[in-house]
Amino acid sequence: MSLKDRVDEVVAGLGGIRPELEGFYEDLHAHPELGHQEHRTATRVAERLGSCGFQVHDGVGGTGVVGVLANGDGPTVLLRADMDALPVREETGLPYASKAVGKDASGREVPVSHACGHDMHVTCLLGAARLLAAARDAWRGTLVALFQPAEEPGDGADGMLADGLTDLVPRPDVAFAQHVLPYPAGRVGTRAGSFLSAADNIRVTVHGRGAHGSAPQAAIDPVVMASMIVVRLQTIVSRELAATRPAVLTVGSVQAGTSGNVIPESAELLLNVRTYDEETRRAVLAAVRRIVTAECAASGADREPEVEEGTRFPPTVNDAAATREVAAAFAEVFGEHAGTAELQSASEDFSRIPDAFGVPYTYWALGCVDPDAYEAARRGGTVARDIPVNHSSRFAPVLQPTLDTGVRALVTATLSRLAARDGA
Template sequence: MTVTLPPTDATTTLAMQELYRYLHAHPELSMQETETSAFLTRRLDELGLETFACGGTGVVGVLRNGVGPVVAYRADTDGLPIEEETGLDFASVARGTLANGTDVPAMHGCGHDTHMTVALTAAEHLATTRSARAGTVVFIFQPGEETGAGAIAMLTDGLWDRAPRPEIVYGQHVWPGLAGTIDISSGVAMAMADSWKVTVHGRQAHGSQPDQSIDPIVLGAHMVVRLQTVVSREVHPMQAAVLTVGTFHGGLKENIIPATAEFTLNVRTFDSDVRTRVLDSARRIIGAEAQASGAPEPTIEVLSTFPRCYNDPASTAQLITELRGTLGANAVLDVPPVMGSEDFGLLAEAIGVPSVYWMFGGYSRDTLDASDTVAGNHSPHFAPDSEPALAAGLTAALTAILSRVGAPASSLGGTA
C-alpha cells in the first residue's frame, strides 16, 4: 500500500524539540534508566496507551485500535559514560555509576534521546488519528542497548507473553549522515559482537629482580600483538572480522612487576562460523602465550555478546519502496552491512517474526558542508541537527508502522 503522511506542523516540531532537549539533558546509564522509564510511562499513559514495565527499566506501550495487524516498534533509552563537550545550552551534566562503582559523567552520545523522541511523537500521532488506521502497535522502549543487556532482559521478563505478538518488528538509529536520508541493508545489517576481559596472572617481584617474577605486562603485550594475527592470518581474505584490544591495565608503580595485568578485547563478525573460529583462536593464543611464559592459565570473562542484526529481505524491499514514496526516490539507499552491533534482532528472533532496522541521517546539508568531518556516535561532540533529523526520523517511523496498520478498520472487516 502507499503510505500518505500529514505534514509536520509547527506545533509538532516545537513539541519534538522540547521533548528532545529534555531527554538529551537527562541521560541515564544502561539498565539504570529509572527516571527515564518513569517519564516515558507518564507520557504514554497520558496518550491512553496500555503500559507496563519490562526488563527492569524497560517500558512497553500498547496502542490498540480495532481488528488488524500487530506491529512492534523499538526505541532504545540508555546513555553512555561520556562527558559531553557539545556546548549546547541543554548539554548533559548528569552523572552515573558504573557496575564497578566508578562515578562517571553521562551523555546521550549515541542518539537514543532522538530515538525516544521519535517514538513518543509517533505514538502521539497514532493515538490521535485512530480513524485512519486499524490494528495494534507495540512501542518498545528498551534499556541497556549499549551493554547488550536490555533486549534479553525484556524477553526474559516475558515481553511477548505480556504484549501482543507482532507480525514484524521495526527499529531505526540516527547516525552522522544527511538528514532526510535512510541507509538500509537487506539481509545481514549489523555484526555480531563479543567482548572479553582477560586477566593475565603472573608473579610479583621487585623491578630489580625480574628473574624472580613472571611478568604479566610483558606476557600480556605478547598476547595483544599475537592476537592481531587472527584476522590477518586465520580468517579468509573474503570474510570480514575485526579484533580490537581496547584497554590494557597493569601495575601501580614503575619499579614493581605486578602480579596481574588485564586487557579487554572486542570481536566483530558477520558469519557464525567465522565468529567461532576467531573466538577459538583468541582463546588458543591467550592460553598458549601464558604456557610459553610459565604462567598460570589466564582468566577470561565474557563482558557482552551481541547477536547479528538481520533484515528480512522481502520486508526490507517492501519498506524501501514505502520510504522512497515518502522521503523521495533518491533518499533511501540499499547499503552493505556495517560492523556496528545491536541487540535489536533478538526481539523478533525470539518469536520467529521478521524485523527491519535502518539508519537515518542526523546532520543538515549546511553542517556537513561546513566541515570535512562531523562528530559520530559515541563522541563527546555528537549533536545531530535535531529539527531535520527528528522530522525525518518521525517520517520513517510512521511510514514503517503505517505500511502495516494504515488501512481503516472498515476495510478489514473490523471496527475502530
C-alpha cells in the same frame, strides 16, 4: 489512496506538536540516565503514551515501557526505541548539553550523556505514536510502542523478555527499529540481511611472577606477556581470515601493576570481537584462546591464563522481505533521500525481541549530521576526522531535520504494514 498520501495525512499533525517534541528532546538530552537507571525517562514516556490512548505497561524488565494501541482488525506492528545513555562526558557545546553524573554498575561516579542518540530514538517514537493515535481513522490494526532500557550493557532486551514481554503484548507481525548514524540528516538507509555485527566481550588474565623492577631475571613478566598478546591478536583478522570475512578485534583495556619499579604478578586485558556469522565468530574466539595460551607458554608462565567470555550481542540480520517492503515505502515517501545503508560493525540487542516472538524485523539507519558539514567533510576527504561518530564525546544529532525524518520514517514503516481504513 497511495502510501505517501496516507503518511502525509498522518504526519500533517507534526507541525502542531513539533515544538513540544523538540523541547522534550532537549530536556531528555540534558537529563540522560545509564542503563537500568532510566527512571525519569521511563516515567515521562509512560505519561505521554497514556495521554494519547495507549494501554501502558511500565516497569517491564526494570525500567522498560510498552504501550499498546488497538485500533480494529488488522496486523500488529512493534516499534522499538532504546532509552539509556553512556558514561561519557559531553563536549558538544550545545546549550542543552548534559552536565549529568551518575554511578555505573560498579558504583563509580561517572559523567553521563546521550552520546549514542537514544534520546532521539525515544523522541521520534513518541512523536510517531502520538501522530498515529491522533489519526486512527487512517489505519486499522494494533501498534506496540516499546521503549527498551539498557541497550548499551546488552541485557535490556533479555530483561524485558524475562519479565514476560511475550505474554504481555500481542504477538506482532513485524518489528521495526531505527538508529541515528553519522550520515547526512534527512536521509534514511535500509539494508537486507546482515546489518549490524555480533559482539563478544572477553576478559583475559595472564599470570606471571612478580619481582623488583631491577631484577627482571627473577620474574615472569606479565606486562611483556600482555604486550605480546596484544600485538599477536591483531594478526587474527589480518592473517587468519579471508578478506571476504569481515571481523574486528579490539583490545580496549590493559591493566597491570601499580608502580614503575615493581613487576606485577598478573595483567588483565579486555577484548571486544565483532563478527557477522557464527563460523567466523567461532574461528576468532578459538584463535584468541590459542594465542593467549601460546604466548603464556612461550614466556614460561607457571599458571594457565584465564579467558572468560562475557556479554554477547547477537547479530542484526534484517529479514529480506520485510526490508524490501520498507525500502519500497521509504523510496515512495523520501525519494532520493532514501538509500542503502552500509554494513555496520556496531552491535545491538534489539533482534532478541522479534526473535523471541518468532517474527521478522528490519532495522534501518537514520542520518543525523548537518548535511552541509557532512558534504564539506566528504569533499575534503575528512569525514573520519571531522564528523563525530556514536559514543564520541562530541556526538549529538542535529535536531532538525533528524527529528522530523525519524518520526516520518517510523510512521511510513508502520503504515506500510497496518491496514488502510475502509475505502482508502
